[in-house]
Amino acid sequence: MSADHPAQHLMSSPSQLNPDNILRFLQLRGEPASTNEIARGLHLKKTDTRPLFKILAKLKKRRAIEELPGGRYRLPNRKKEQQAPGQQPLRRPAPPQERPALANRDEVKGRLVLHQDGYGFVVPDVPVPHLDGDVFIPRDAVEDAMHGDHVLARIQRRGGVAGAQRAEGRIIRILGRAHPTVVGLFRYGPQRNVVLPYDVRIQHEIEIPRGQELTPGLSKKLGFSGSDETSIRLRRIPRLDELDGAVVNVELLRYPRGGASPTGKVIEILGRPGDLGVDTEIIIRKHHLPHFFSAEVLEEAEHHAKPVSDAELAGREDFRQLPIVTIDGETARDFDDAVYVARRADGGWLLQVHIADVAHYVRTTTALDQEARLRGTSVYFPDRAVPMLPEALSNGMCSL
Template identity: 35%
Template sequence: MSIQESLVSFMKEQAYKPMNAKELARVFDIKKHEFEEFLKTLSFMEKDGIIVKTRTEHYGVPERMGLVIGKLQGHQKGYAFLIPDEERPDVFIPSSALNGAMNGDRVMVKILREENEGKKCEGEVIRIIERFNNTVIGVFEDNKNFGFVVPDDKRIYHDIYIPKSCFKGAKAGQIVIAEITKWPDKRRSPEGKVIDILGKKGDKGIDILTIIKKHKLPEKFPPKVESYAEKISEEIPKEEYSRRVDLRNLKIVTIDGEDAKDLDDAISIERLTNGNYRLGVHIADVTHYVKDKNPLDKEAFKRGTSVYLIDRVIPMLPKKLSNGLCSLNPKVDRLTLSCIMDIDKTGNVVNHEIYESIIKTSERMTYTDVTKILRDKDEKLIKRYHNLLEEFSLMEELCNILYKKRISRGAIDFDFEECKIILDELGKPIDIKPYERAVANRMIEEFMLVCNETVAEHMFWSNTPFVYRIHEDPDLEKLNHFNEFVHNLGYVVKITKEIHPKSLQSIVEGVKGKKEETVINTLLLRSLKQARYSPECIGHFGLAARYYCHFTSPIRRYPDLMIHRIIKEFINGKINDKRSVRLEKEVEEASNQSSDMERLAEEAEREVDDLKKAEYMSDKIGETYEGIISSVTAFGLFVELPNTIEGLVHISTLTDDYYIYDEKHLCLVGERSKNIHRLGDEVKVIVDKVDLDAHEIYFELLKEEENSNNDHIHSEGKGDQSEVTEFIEEK
């Protein structure tokens, strides 16, 4: 145990009373020549918010002093919420108690009032541990003698004051990046200087570029990384052919979307003489090129994941690797890591092997074509791919077996609709249509899931440090709220201290095809925790899996790349005690960094989607649509259209009565008429207005008498979700 861990453990003891540095030094037997270093450790821990120093220079842990550490989440109205590091409710911070803290800052908060009788826990920022917004993106406004930047992120409610000498040529209406030079306090807004001009609002690509900059996502690879990638030989070394298992004689195919360029997984399948299936999942061996701590590895660790933003990808690796050397393109030799599984007729993996291999894929298939072959019996495609028909048929058989097994053990299979946003050459959205989660998508989904489980269990029993994908058990309080709501709709969930996913799965299965399906699934999803990466193997609740990891996408996810490296070292006997100790630290760092970067990528992807959905609806003011009430709040109703676009019906537009919010039943009730607007209700709405800056869409409910007279009601096409390989995580 390190000195930091020992100090924290000691200070958390019930009998501990705050001590000064000399008293702590005596307890920990710190020698005179070690005292200066000990003081530095205390100072570092204090700056990081791990411990607190009082005015009398005594030390303690925050939680024993009525203090909470966490990240600040701002609101455009000026107040904020503290999202605590520890497992405890969020803390409301009024604008008067922010004391100069801004959205995203890591802060220490003093609790002023605990949660009581419906009133939220309230606090005051007493220390800003780490600033988040060193730069702010927004619209520049010129006021002759000075300027200011109106932040694009509405959670930063201060405008940034810009002295005239710091304009850097910026003109009114331009999108700029401002660096903060003076932080805000109770009496003063933040001050800054313009450091970059991105362009004029409305220019092609500026909207998405603004989001990229706002989230501090990388745009280009450093020259050192690009140069390193370019120097990698495209020739596979001769020794790799001799040391690896040669699988080039197998029929191996990739099955991906039409637009995919980074093909990192391929499939082979055959029926064994005993009737079992032999499924091969072959994953690009990215670690052959991205060695531990080389420039490519360091950059991939920093990025954590590839980010997909409708019309562009911010890749984790340079294109030479992601679209070239590591992509399992057809009819070329490629280095892979293969997991070969023998699976019986009930879906059990009865035998498996994991080894380094070399493959040559037979075809680059698409979800669309494989679905047309299996579901639609497309004669043209059947003729073209006649040599693979037996394999596709076996894949469909095995997919159904694996799905049945997964559902029988209690995996929760949400079937949310996702959409594809189609842009024109100017970047304007021209269509939003649902993805189809067809047979081919489901096949790859099931094969990747069983492979990830098999690899995770294999490495768990090897007792080697590893990066697992975990999904913790849900919070019982949130589940009880969910249970109260579904109980009113006639559904029952048996909630105990050790809730099993099967209890929740029965609800998901029970609402399939019903009007309340989307609403109940959404509420349930909000009751669950988010999946994350961890060195600890504690299982995946949503998948009802005891062992789970991410093995199948090393081109676009750092954890997959790292565990490939660990697996290769393990199967080649290179992990000794010394390496194992080093790996423990690396695995923890990678888990934390990758989880953080995944959240950041999700936030950016969601924001780009919201932006383009708002833009799509901006020329549809006055048009009428059918939708479903997807959320109810004290300030109104959210209505979701079948193409996943969501808009707010503000309570002020419900003019037929005065409506009261019933939080328990999640509905608005008319005080006089007793009209009820509840979750899941089907409604007709008119597009009222669109706020492009806030990416918000506003609807008005169509009155009953207008319904019958309205000749033109849009019914956006329904469809299935695509590629929800891990439904819990993607949402």
């Protein structure tokens, strides 16, 4: 009989790979575990290896777990967790307010994930002892929270067996808002104008007060440029074909409160549903992907996007005379890796993989570095890409 760790007997049959099971495994194990130990404990298949690493990376980014030297993972010790000296916090779409200490064991802080039917779940920031999974929030207990918000919930009912309980609760406080903007369809109405969110998990229609439907371009077209909001509201604003049924991006001016609808201001008109490229624009704004670079970042990229000098070549080996090739799509422009193959004298083969030295151009703590950390990666769509770095680097000096 093998002397397996008790946590390896979490389940007697193959289980689905998901963050909850990984967190529960680490919680029951009580000590750091390698990816192989996690895979054995959850009865994963070889095909689950890559998804496992992706989930571990997401949990690590959420600070739900921490990685130790040697590729072992454990639940974080929150009491010891501090920000590294000199580390600059990354910009977030909606920074959460200061998080108060929990008043009792029935209060849970986490991210609210709503279903299109109105109910939702609070995914705890840290695993809750003896609680199996997330906290269920009925439709009438969501209060003024929106999908994705960071919330404080109070558990009102528990069920299940000891050590693996299910919980139902109610939102009692909103700690941080997830959506500074919402993308949706603009609709004129007899009493008020509204925007219907494309994300069906956002349950509220966004009310657009009179005059707030006008972007700077529309104000200029109507001759309202330079007018203040009060004077615009007093004017007769015609029904505009550019707006009616258009896909728009709205900045939220007021979030839901006491049953009142949120209000917003149209800041972009993206086009018509079905128009070429509009789906991509919707996805970018729906997920709040940073897609504009500040003037400071662009200036810094242009400053560093210069040919390598003789001084910078010192200590490096120059491979530019070799016939190195890249394997990319026909429309690709950011060639960040390339290969070279040559027959050796002994009959074998020499394979070289050449990778762009991006760190030479992006220095730590610079504006470029902070922007790259915020974005994390380039995002590719069928018709365009949202690069991690400005094109002067991504498609220029850092492209092979």
